[in-house]
Amino acid sequence: MKIDRLLGIITILLQCNKVTAPELAERFEVSRRTIYRDIDDICKAGIPIISVQGGDGGISISDGYKLDKSVLTVDELQNIITGLKSLGSVSDTTRIERLINKLSPKREVVVSIADSIIIDLSSHYKSSLSEKITMLKTAISENKLVSFDYYSEKGQANRTIEPYFLTFKWAAWYVFGYCRDKNDYRLFKLNRLWSHRIIDDTFIPREIPVKELDFDDYFSDDNKITIIFDKSLEYRLIEEYGPECYEVMGDGNLKFSVGYTNKEYILSWILGFGDKARVVEPTDMAEEIKEKAKNIIINYEHDI
Incomplete structure (x- = not known):
């Protein structure tokens, strides 16, 4: 867009004493004639631009013109x-x-x-994730419906949504939209979203209630669980929850309490620590862990 190019030229002139028209043309992928027209427009806006011909020439902002060069530090x-x-x-x-x-x-x-800070927002599925994000950005900008297969603890289901936002939270990418199948707003994790496609049908954007945009509410952690961890797992708890998340007991073990949203997820997380984690509250969760441990043994009985 022209306005973006004009702002870009002004930004460059604020940082450089002088720049040539060919350099600007190459940077913005336009002709020199277009650059000269842009310079005229900038002058009309009240910013005096000086253009000097010759080998040591170039385009610059007049020295006598006072312009706040701290637009971007x-x-x-x-x-x-x-x-x-x-x-x-x-x-x-x-x-x-x-x-x-x-x-x-x-x-x-x-x-x-x-470059001293490197942030990678992708995942193991980098190529497919980029494709999904590009597709969803297109659908959002054009108000197009999106259809996809979604995989959750309840199984596989096809969903059609009106996409509104892409968000990166809880170390993962999600799309927020109005689900036509559930007649409600939903968050869908992109790594669980497959066989996606844009439907030609457009939708009229809804006025989204403010409370629906508080994405943390979609992962309420009202359920509480208390676990005793072996001291050797202290680094794991600090990595995920910080150094203030546990209480050191008399025997050196760590008492840890946390809220959770998904029961199956928290059970599998605990089982991942093997015999170095023991649920103490609630008792029904401790019993489920016992049953799962018994079933694990049964699965291996024929291999021993």
Whole structure:
């Protein structure tokens, strides 16, 4: 868009004393004539641009013109570029790199510093995740319905939704939308979403109630469980919940209490610690762990 290009040119001129029209044309992938028209438009907006011909010539902002050059500081550009790079891990990398180049003409000054922070928002399914995000972004921008197969603890089900937002929370990507099958708003985890496609039918965007946008409510953890962990697992608890999440008992073991949303998930999480974790409350959960342990033994009886 032209307005984006004009802002990009102004940003470059704020950071560089002088730049040539061919450099701007290459950076923004337009003709020199287009750049010269853009410069005229910037001048009409009240920003005096000086264009000098010759080998040492170029385009610059008049020295006598007072313009706040702190529109974007180096630190602010670092944050923006770091964010853009993280999005590049799940988006069209070429487009992201082009945008970074527009924002950072002095690449060695800004980007090299930003490289000290590397954020990867993808997962083991990086290629398919990028494809899903691209598809959903298109559907959201065009108000198109999306259909997909969804896998949960209840099994496989086909869903058709009006997609509204993509969100990265709880270390995973989700799409938020209105489910036509459940007649309600839902969050769907992208790694559980397959055989996806855009339906040609468009929808009229709904006015979403504010309470529906509090995504934390979709994962209420009113259920509580208390577990005794072996001291050797202290690093695991700190990794997931922080150093204040447990109480050190007299024998050195760790008493840990947490709220949970999905019963099957919390049971499988506990079983993953083997004999180094023991549920003490609630007692019915402890009994379920016992039954599952017995069934595990039965599964292996014929192999012993």
